[in-house]
Each structure stands twice: as C-alpha cells, then as structure tokens.
Amino acid sequence: MHNQQLLSQYVAALESSALCARLDAHGRVVFISESLQKQLHTDAAVIGTRFTQFIEPSNRDQLTDRINYAIEFKQSWNGIVRLVSATTTDKDSGAWFKCLTIPLFENEQLSEIVLLLQDISREVYLDELLNETRFDAVTGLATRVDLLNDLKKARAQCLAILDIRKFRSFVDFYGLEFGDQLLRAFSNWSAQYLSESRLNIYRLYGDKFAIAADFRMIPNLFEVHLQQYYDALAKAQFTVDGGDVEIDIALGMGVGRKKLIQLAESALAKAKKVFSGYQIECVKERDFSHSHQINWMPKIQAALDNDNFVNYYQPIKSSNGQHVDYYEALVRLRDGKNDLPPGLFLDKAKTTRYYSQITRSVVQQAMVQSERHQVAISVNVSIEDILNPQTVEFILTTLDQHPAAQLIFEITETESTEDFSAVEEFAQQVRQRGAKIAIDDFGVGYSNFSRLIQLHPDYLKIDGSIIKNILEDKSNASILNGMISICRELNIPMVAEFVENEAINGYLTQQQIEYLQGYYIGRPAPHISQWLN
Known part of the structure; x- marks a missing residue:
C-alpha cells in the first residue's frame, strides 16, 4: 500500500x-x-x-x-x-x-x-540556420563552412579556387536571372564531372568556387584531375535561357599544409592577370612564404627617394595604319638589375601615403617624355587619385608647366562609378589644359551607359578578358559587337588590349576596332626612343 x-x-x-x-x-x-x-x-x-x-x-x-x-x-x-x-x-x-x-x-x-x-x-531552428550557411541557395553546392570542415577532416594538402571570367559582363548584358541560371548550369555540370575523380566543388561567393578532394590526394594527381576538368570545361556548352553559352575560368591551385585558401587565392590572382591558355597557376607554401617575407614598404620608400620608379611604354597602334598613335605608361620598380611589375607592390602601396607619390612620379615622367618626343602618352589614374586633392593639384600644375605634353588619363570604368561627380570635374579640368580622357577596362563591372554618354571619353578601352579568347568564345564576340554598336553610335574610338597574336589582330582589324594594344603590337619598353627608331 x-x-x-x-x-x-x-x-x-x-x-x-x-x-x-x-x-x-x-x-x-x-x-x-x-x-x-x-x-x-x-x-x-x-x-x-x-x-x-x-x-x-x-x-x-x-x-x-x-x-x-x-x-x-x-x-x-x-x-x-x-x-x-x-x-x-x-x-x-x-x-x-x-x-x-x-x-x-x-x-x-x-x-x-x-x-x-x-x-x-530551438535546436531544429539552429540546424536550419546552419544548413542555410552550409548550402548555397542558388546552386545547392556546399559553402565555405563545409569546405573548411572537409579540408580539416581530409588533412588536405592541395586546394583549387576558380572564378568565371567576364561573369559580370554576362550579368550586365543579360540580367541577374540569366547569371543565376548560368551559375546553376555550371555548378551541376562541374559537380557531376568532378565527382568521378572524388573531387568536390563548393561555392564561396559570387562567381568564385573552390575544388577539394575528399581524401588526402597528392598534389600531382590533384593537378592532373584539375587539368582534365579544365580541358573538358573548355569544350562544354551550357544551355541558358534557350541559348548555348561557353565560359572560361581562371583557376589557381594552392599546395601546402597551412593557409590553403590563401595559397589558392594567390594562385587565382596570378591566373587572372595573364591569360596563358588553359593552364593552372600553382602557388606552393614554400614559395609563398618566401615571397611574402619581403617587406615592400622600405623598398617603395627607397625607390621614391632614389627615383627608382620608372615608366615603361607600350605602343598603341591604329588598326588602319602601320604607325604608332600613342603609348601607355606602365610603372616599374627598379630593384638592382630587375624592373619589378606593379602587381608585386602597387596594391600594398595603395594603403599608404606612398601611392600618391608613385602616381605623381608616373605622371611627371610621362609629361616630360611626351613633350620631348612630341608623342601622346596615356597614364592610369584611379578613383583614389581623383579623390586626392593634392594629387589632382599636382596633375593640373604639371600640365600647366608642360603645355606641349599630350596626356591621356585612363580611368578604370568600374572605379569611376563610385564618385562620378569627382570624375566629371577631373575630366573637365584636365581637358581645359589640353589632355584627353579614356575609360579603361570597359565591359567588366556594372557599366553605366548614361554616365558614359555624359562623360563622353576620347577613347574607350575594351577589357582584356573579352579580347583574350575572342576567336574561340562566341559570347565574347556577341559582347564585343554590342560594344561596337554603342561606340559607333556615340562616336567614341575603341582600343582593344591583349592583342597577343596575328589571328586576333586580323579579327579586330576586320571589325574596324580603331586602336590595338598587346604583345603582338609591341611589348612594354623603358625607352620611347626604341619605338621611334
């Protein structure tokens, strides 16, 4: 009881x-x-x-x-x-x-x-949130969250990161929905192809993806599988919105035990700078560590103190003639017997007071050479330069001091949209002193045609990613044709960069692109007199 x-x-x-x-x-x-x-x-x-x-x-x-x-x-x-x-x-x-x-x-x-x-x-809700971060809503691929876990689990020693070349141009011309459809088609094809080699693809953000093995694959085998994927992708077509689309990627591979993502990102940056066919750029940990041991700030300061920032000049030729019409000034850092390209130091200088001094050095040298040889020279100016009152004042004063100089200021199109009123004022001021304006890298980023009409540049430079494989990629040709129509309507001469061979030169000449620039036309050289002779 x-x-x-x-x-x-x-x-x-x-x-x-x-x-x-x-x-x-x-x-x-x-x-x-x-x-x-x-x-x-x-x-x-x-x-x-x-x-x-x-x-x-x-x-x-x-x-x-x-x-x-x-x-x-x-x-x-x-x-x-x-x-x-x-x-x-x-x-x-x-x-x-x-x-x-x-x-x-x-x-x-x-x-x-x-x-x-x-x-x-609450646990179910948190799991749902975790799944939202683990899987991309557009492509359904795993994201960076799973990538980090999988790299740790597999004790990976190699990783690849890629992005789709000129993806923003697709979005600009065809719209966001087209871009999402293209990403889904690319993701589905890639996931299926790579799975046969036990490789997984992850979406990081935008048009950037990562590829990793699901076990500790040796680097040589990983690179072989990547090359096979790269070659197969070059032959693939994706049906998007009723049409066939061919795409190209920039692909970088990192090899090491630590900082794999940083290594692969560095390799991708190299791949994006120069198109070298369907080749995979690779950055290894030991090489990366050595290159990043360099303290660039003392080198940059010493170069400024000793006038070791020098201009190289690359010719730009009219497509309907044999003579050079003008030159582009490209900065180099003279380090002993080596002249280092800007990719090594310029981004690091942008965060310091030295950047404006480098710009002034380039402008000063270009004006002197232009006046001495009676040729037109273009120099690159960024939105940082245009928003810097001291730099603008230096440019205007130097133009006044060199009235015979023929300067063309190239403004990167994607940057110019950030503060257009400042760009417009800068263009007006330098034009009053006889200089001209060019829009650089046109066709990448969010092209604003109404602002283009308002600024009405004297030259428009087509982004190199459109020109590099213009003969193999029909979509590139379509984009170029659209740009030609716009420029013809606005009466703006076009400049094509990355003219690397006779075939591309012939095609662009046939399309009546006014000016051509690239290694086929001439490589950058430290003395304009080389071209004049």
Whole structure:
C-alpha cells in the first residue's frame, strides 16, 4: 500500500512537470499535461479525441504507421515529431519534439500508450540556420563552412579556387536571372564531372568556387584531375535561357599544409592577370612564404627617394595604319638589375601615403617624355587619385608647366562609378589644359551607359578578358559587337588590349576596332626612343 502511494505521487509529479500525454489503446487522449496543453494551445476538452490531430498533417500517416509497427512488436518508439495546434491553419505554427512512445500492456493486451516529449524547436531552428550557411541557395553546392570542415577532416594538402571570367559582363548584358541560371548550369555540370575523380566543388561567393578532394590526394594527381576538368570545361556548352553559352575560368591551385585558401587565392590572382591558355597557376607554401617575407614598404620608400620608379611604354597602334598613335605608361620598380611589375607592390602601396607619390612620379615622367618626343602618352589614374586633392593639384600644375605634353588619363570604368561627380570635374579640368580622357577596362563591372554618354571619353578601352579568347568564345564576340554598336553610335574610338597574336589582330582589324594594344603590337619598353627608331 505504501509503495502504491509513492508510485501515485511519482506519476502525479511527472505528469505535472513534463510534456506528456496518455492515450488509450485506440489512440484517444485520456490525459494531457498542462504544460503540453500550453504548447499545443489547447485545453482539457481534448480528452477523448484522437491525438493524431496534433501531428503535422504531411507526416501524420507515416508517423502513425511507424508507431503502430513498434507497438505491434511490443517495442517503444523514439523519434522526432512536429506537433501543431488542431485549430490553426498557419502552416508555420507548431513545434518540434523528441517523442518517446511507450506502450503499456495488461494480460498481453495493449492498455495505454504513454507519450513523453521534449521540445527541440530551438535546436531544429539552429540546424536550419546552419544548413542555410552550409548550402548555397542558388546552386545547392556546399559553402565555405563545409569546405573548411572537409579540408580539416581530409588533412588536405592541395586546394583549387576558380572564378568565371567576364561573369559580370554576362550579368550586365543579360540580367541577374540569366547569371543565376548560368551559375546553376555550371555548378551541376562541374559537380557531376568532378565527382568521378572524388573531387568536390563548393561555392564561396559570387562567381568564385573552390575544388577539394575528399581524401588526402597528392598534389600531382590533384593537378592532373584539375587539368582534365579544365580541358573538358573548355569544350562544354551550357544551355541558358534557350541559348548555348561557353565560359572560361581562371583557376589557381594552392599546395601546402597551412593557409590553403590563401595559397589558392594567390594562385587565382596570378591566373587572372595573364591569360596563358588553359593552364593552372600553382602557388606552393614554400614559395609563398618566401615571397611574402619581403617587406615592400622600405623598398617603395627607397625607390621614391632614389627615383627608382620608372615608366615603361607600350605602343598603341591604329588598326588602319602601320604607325604608332600613342603609348601607355606602365610603372616599374627598379630593384638592382630587375624592373619589378606593379602587381608585386602597387596594391600594398595603395594603403599608404606612398601611392600618391608613385602616381605623381608616373605622371611627371610621362609629361616630360611626351613633350620631348612630341608623342601622346596615356597614364592610369584611379578613383583614389581623383579623390586626392593634392594629387589632382599636382596633375593640373604639371600640365600647366608642360603645355606641349599630350596626356591621356585612363580611368578604370568600374572605379569611376563610385564618385562620378569627382570624375566629371577631373575630366573637365584636365581637358581645359589640353589632355584627353579614356575609360579603361570597359565591359567588366556594372557599366553605366548614361554616365558614359555624359562623360563622353576620347577613347574607350575594351577589357582584356573579352579580347583574350575572342576567336574561340562566341559570347565574347556577341559582347564585343554590342560594344561596337554603342561606340559607333556615340562616336567614341575603341582600343582593344591583349592583342597577343596575328589571328586576333586580323579579327579586330576586320571589325574596324580603331586602336590595338598587346604583345603582338609591341611589348612594354623603358625607352620611347626604341619605338621611334
């Protein structure tokens, strides 16, 4: 009798504090705890009704079958269930529970079913958030979250990062939905192709993706698989919005035990600078560490103090003539016997006061050479230069001091949109002093044609990514044709960069592109006199 009283108190305590319910053998509610009533927004009036009314409708039959199967074999059922209020029509209402279903038998007959529940709605919500960060909404690929985990799990020693060349141009001309469709088509094809080599592809952001093996693959084998993928992609076509699209990628591979993403990013940056066919750029940890041991700031400061920033000049030729029409000034850092390209130091200088001094050095040298040889020379100016009052004042003063100089200021098109009023004012001021304006890298980024019309540059330089494989890529040709139509309408001469061979030169000449620049026309050289002679 004493044990029976204790047992009754235990049961009462459990029922009052826990999320629980008791059902009869037919699944009707004989007891429901007050805490569970609150969760389900119901009351004791549900006594005698079937508990299945609270199970989320889309899973009701499936869960009922599982529970009945367990009871038939006199077993408990432990699982996850979503319960909703029987009176609501809101599909998003309800909560998730761990549910322990315990059948009670008397004389081998089912007497009652006890349900013990634990609210896990917050855990489910956090899992959903985690899944949203783990998987990309557009492509369905795993994201950087899984990439980091998989690299650690596999103890990876190699990683590739790629992006789609001129992807922004696709979006500019065809729209965001077209871009999303292209990303999905590319992702599906890549995931299927790479899986055969046990490689996984991840979307990092935008048009940037990562490729990693699902085991500790040796670098040589990894590079072989990447090259096969690269070659296959060059022959692939993707059907997007009813049309066939060919794409090209820049691909970089990092090899090392640490900082794999940084190594692969560095390799990708190299691949994007120079198109060298379907070749994979590779950066190894030991090489990366050595190159980054250089402290560039003392080198830059010393070069400024000793006038060791020198201009190289690359010729730009009219397509309907044999003579050079003007030259582009390209900065180099003279380090002993080596003249280092700007890719090594210019980005590092941009965050310091030295950057404006480098710009002034380039402009000063270009003006002197232009005046001395009576030739036109173009120099690159960034939005940082245009927004720097001291740099602008230096340019204007130097133009006044060299009235015979023929300067062309090239403004990067993607940068010029950041503060167009400052760009417009700068253009007006230098034009008053006889200089001209060119828009550089046109066709990449978010081209703003209304601003282009408003600025009306004297030259428009086509982005090199469009020209590099113009003969193999029909979409590049379509983009170029659209740009030609716009420039013809606005009466703006075009300059094509990256003219690397006779075939590209012939094609662009046939298209009547006014000016050509590239290694086929002439490589940069430190003295203009080399070209004049």
